Amino acid sequence: MSIQPVSKELDSNGPFLQNVVMQFIDLQRQQEQISDSVRRNIAEVLEHGKYINGPEVPLLEKEMEGLLQGEVHAIACGNGTDAIQVACMALGLQPGDEVITTPLSFMATVEVPVLLHLKVVFIEVDPETGNLDPAGLEAAITPRTKLILPVSLYGRCANYTKIVDIAAQHGIPVLEDGAESFGAKHRGRLSCTMTDLATTSFFPAKPLGCYGDGGMVFVRKTAIAGPSDTGALAAGIRRICRHGQRARYRHTEIGVNSRLDTLQAAILLAKLEVLETEHRKKQEIARHYCDALRGKIGLMETQNDDESAHGYFPILVEHRDAMLRALETAQIPYSLHFPCLHTQTAISGKDIDLGYREGDFPIAERIAREVITIPMHAYLTEAETEQVISCILQNS
Template sequence: MDFIDLRLQYLASRELINARIQAVLDHGQYIMGPEVAELEGRLAAFSGARHCITVSSGTEALVIALMALGVKPGDEVITTPFSFIATAEAIVLLGATPVFVDVQPDTCNLDHHLLEQRITPRTRAIIPVSLYGQPADMDEINAIAERHGLAVIEDAAQSFGASYRGRKSCNLSTIGCTSFFPSKPLGCYGDGGALFTNDDALAAAMREIRVHGQSRRYVHTRIGVGGRMDTLQCAIVLAKLERFEWEIEQRQRAAACYDDLLGTLGEALAPVGCRPDRTSVYAQYTLRVRPPQRERMQEVLHAAGIPTAVHYPVPIDRQPAYAHWAAPGGCPVAARLAQEVLSLPMGPYLDRASAHRVVQALGQGLAQLQVQSGEKAA
């Protein structure tokens, strides 16, 4: 069993993907070819945002968003410690200071109740992460940001295609950023990403920044980066867009199947919850397992040929390169989650039989733990 079956996904769209790639090979415009503008138009329409700007990766999307907002050394940007390192990395690369706010225990997303106590006169922006495929509490975060004159950047690397109160992820804040890394719900076959906004001035700035700050050829009106998404990767995403809504439905079906089957095991394994006012695209299907049981569960699943992953085993504020920015008292919920979360195989091609096999192995692991616990008690 694969953790994410990209081979089956390719086979399902092979003819369209191959045709799209061949079209690029035929016209030879490998940088900023016609597929780039086509994809940007399709993604903007899908999200409902006025503008989409494709870029070379999800990380570059975050960097460009912060550059467009004018974030500079000495500024502070609030974010979550429970995310992939790129979220905080983008802040630090611009010389700004990451300010970590703890997360909710049920969704693993930034806890908006803790936000205002971390805002200072140096705060410029907030970056909530829509973790595991589910948007954060964006309305509440946006309201706090508006009161303090701050921008909000949704890190939607895992949630493109999800919805929140009837609106699509990436169209929920000042700027939305996503990733097309191969394992994402909508992935290419290399690196890629995109920015979304309804602000015309920000869109113009981000378009210039991604091509070395050019307003037109060899006229550089601002500091920029080499951040273009190449035409071949855009062509692949265009092909995969044709089945994307169906794949979202299948991911949600697979998650519902897991939910149903896990219900037979009691409360020892708790899935990360999806709030009723939003949907998830289940970039990961993640459980909470008490330590040290998680390691034993991984061993049992591995023995059964079932891969697992931990997203993320060390919070950012406890990483060696970032620990000196940790808040006094740290982020205890994130620290606890890092010891508990366990992601299971997930994808649009995960069938009920495979889900049943995973849950059956989890049940066997629980049974073994109960026996061991009983032996120790005796």
């Protein structure tokens, strides 16, 4: 039986094109590598039948803590959006508290503070990375600032050295939205270990993705500016994910229902087998793209010993439409990550208006106008990479 996606726009392989010559992110080729482990792990879940909170979930949490060098407590949850929400809830943020974040991200980053009635304060992004620019941070901090929420956009860490330093001077915790960056490094340190709290998403197309929705919250064991009892904070997050239950049917706070399905944990355990190899392969492909395209179009190359997880590979093209048409003609999939948040109707319309308008963040707006994300995954062949490069070069 062949099942078509309900909407082309919701297809994780990218928009618009019917007969692509390669995949934007190739989950099929990845599955072929790990098929035996995936099937074995799924069969074990079917065997024990513990579909909710089965043993694979804590096992995955343990594995993830190990991957993050024992520096964090890991709490699995339903998706990367919930991960931000339960972290904010566990911090005890109150309506009106200010959260400083970036206008260049996926909607989830801003949706959570808005849902929790927090005040969203956007600041401009760094032109080199598209990430929250620490240069604007100090001026945006007020006595009501209770959280700084940078995003590691496209898989590349923000400058956490500077962000955490400034935040710590003001006693404000930082939460890294690491939905796109699991495996990335900033100055040799791993994404999701540098801030008091971090979150990631296991959406299928993410650097570590499952076969449905999933997410995780990480609490740094050594607090920087967050609550000093990090074990209690992690336990609070775990409770909130389970309807605020301290024990079965004893609800001591308002929570949500946000769990990682056992089957998804089982799939993720299989995917961990190829995570490092995929990460290395993506570094090679990125180097190849950069060497071939440097000077011809805009690139957001990593500096020093930073490593992107290459959740996406962005290029910047001033006259973007012509390049999009060329990619479409060549049947090369692409996407546009992301339009700016501050101009989204949901938060600048008649029901909710955060007060931001087009023109407020010229750097973020220019990136949003010029960005094209091109195919990037560990299973791109050399011929496919060359096809992408030659299409871009012919049209730049």
